[in-house]
Amino acid sequence: MSEIALSRLKETFGEAILETHSYLGDDTAVVAPEQWRNVCRFLREDSVLQFDMFIDLCGVDYPDREPRMEVVAHLVSTTKNHRVRIKTRVGDSEMDGAELDSVTSIWPGADWLEREVYDMSGVTFRGHPDLRRILMYPEFVGHPLRKDYPAQKTQPLVPYRTEEEAGLPLEKLAPFREDEGMSFGRKDWTRSHGEPVTGDGVGLRSGGSHGAD
Amino acid sequence: MSETTGGHRTVTLDGNEAGFATTKLDALLNWARKNSLFQYPFATACCGMEFFSVAGPKYDIARFGAEAPRFSPRQADLLWVVGTISQRQAPVLRRIYEQMMEPKWVMAFGTCASCGGFYDNYTTVPGIDKIIPCDVYIPGCPPRPEAVLDGLMLLQAKITHGNRTPEIVKPREDPAQKYGNGSPSQNSNVTVRRSKGGEIIGGGHS
Numbered sequence A: 001m002s003e004i005a006l007s008r009l010k011e012t013f014g015e016a017i018l019e020t021h022s023y024l025g026d027d028t029a030v031v032a033p034e035q036w037r038n039v040c041r042f043l044r045e046d047s048v049l050q051f052d053m054f055i056d057l058c059g060v061d062y063p064d065r066e067p068r069m070e071v072v073a074h075l076v077s078t079t080k081n082h083r084v085r086i087k088t089r090v091g092d093s094e095m096d097g098a099e100l101d102s103v104t105s106i107w108p109g110a111d112w113l114e115r116e117v118y119d120m121s122g123v124t125f126r127g128h129p130d131l132r133r134i135l136m137y138p139e140f141v142g143h144p145l146r147k148d149y150p151a152q153k154t155q156p157l158v159p160y161r162t163e164e165e166a167g168l169p170l171e172k173l174a175p176f177r178e179d180e181g182m183s184f185g186r187k188d189w190t191r192s193h194g195e196p197v198t199g200d201g202v203g204l205r206s207g208g209s210h211g212a213d
Numbered sequence B: 001m002s003e004t005t006g007g008h009r010t011v012t013l014d015g016n017e018a019g020f021a022t023t024k025l026d027a028l029l030n031w032a033r034k035n036s037l038f039q040y041p042f043a044t045a046c047c048g049m050e051f052f053s054v055a056g057p058k059y060d061i062a063r064f065g066a067e068a069p070r071f072s073p074r075q076a077d078l079l080w081v082v083g084t085i086s087q088r089q090a091p092v093l094r095r096i097y098e099q100m101m102e103p104k105w106v107m108a109f110g111t112c113a114s115c116g117g118f119y120d121n122y123t124t125v126p127g128i129d130k131i132i133p134c135d136v137y138i139p140g141c142p143p144r145p146e147a148v149l150d151g152l153m154l155l156q157a158k159i160t161h162g163n164r165t166p167e168i169v170k171p172r173e174d175p176a177q178k179y180g181n182g183s184p185s186q187n188s189n190v191t192v193r194r195s196k197g198g199e200i201i202g203g204g205h206s
């Protein structure tokens, strides 16, 4: 729908647009991280494009790629009625150098979304006015949506009661085992990469069905 | 006027007579407590919707004397934990519990509060009993209001007997199972749907 955005970007930034593709009406441009803020400012201010609304920002971890962390932004123009998705890739395998320029000066609405990506994926946004965790608590160590964060690892703020204190078993009898009966083995990634699976006080659950009781 | 049945003497007073009844103070107190539970609803997630339903006129929790929510834990004696408790909320929940006056009871409303539900990861406390004592667990995601009322009645029975052992609400008998082997009687309002092969595919009230 907004292939015009892709062609305008390529005209203006040339080499800094690493790749583009359009699939089922979704247009995507992958841009060099150094040009992130310039590309954003252009998309917002260009009279043809006018992307005035910052919809979403997220980090996607590809642990086997380099750079490893993909940062994805979705933009909408409410005046021109078109959309675009822009991506960039940062961070080596240890997530060193995972830094981007903040775009809060372009869209103030990016503030909390950048904090979320910082919290969940550990990308640092240079120039952000208040970069701290937004979902997890300040005591939390690590970034839970990175693929190498152990799936079972919890970091309780309140020490759990022991069975002696409670005077009864705290593990529930459940029809499910460690993988909750799921066929796809949700903890395989950490296992296959040799990380210890550290489950602190994680027990067996009975599954829920969220409303379909 | 008096009559004796099975060792108990039942006395009915005429209008102009006076009398008194004796009981144990504990039994009287427990009777008063179980019929005037002041609840603190700690509603954090989707189960909250089902809580409104229980509290509303259709299921009418007022029949059990538990209709008055207190939004100060100091005035409440029943803590309903309704929904998912995240690790971040855990200190708040424990503090609310500690602020309540004795005697106090706790109900885990729904699978998340009971055991964490399907949130088996870094975000969620795997059951409120990991941080505070719990008296009754109500399974379901979310539980139906009937199951919640079963849980409330179970708690009332436990208060009567001074029993603080945690218990889980058991499923009621499934009418489709009960009537599945024979045809429902004429008076029954339960219908059983069968597939062509004869096995039961569902049950419902007509």
Ligand code: SF4
Pocket: A208, A209, A210, A211, B045, B046, B047, B048, B082, B083, B084, B109, B110, B111, B112, B113, B117, B140, B141, B142, B143
């Ligand atoms: S048990 Fe189900 S309905 Fe209740 S809070 Fe958890 S996910 Fe929501």
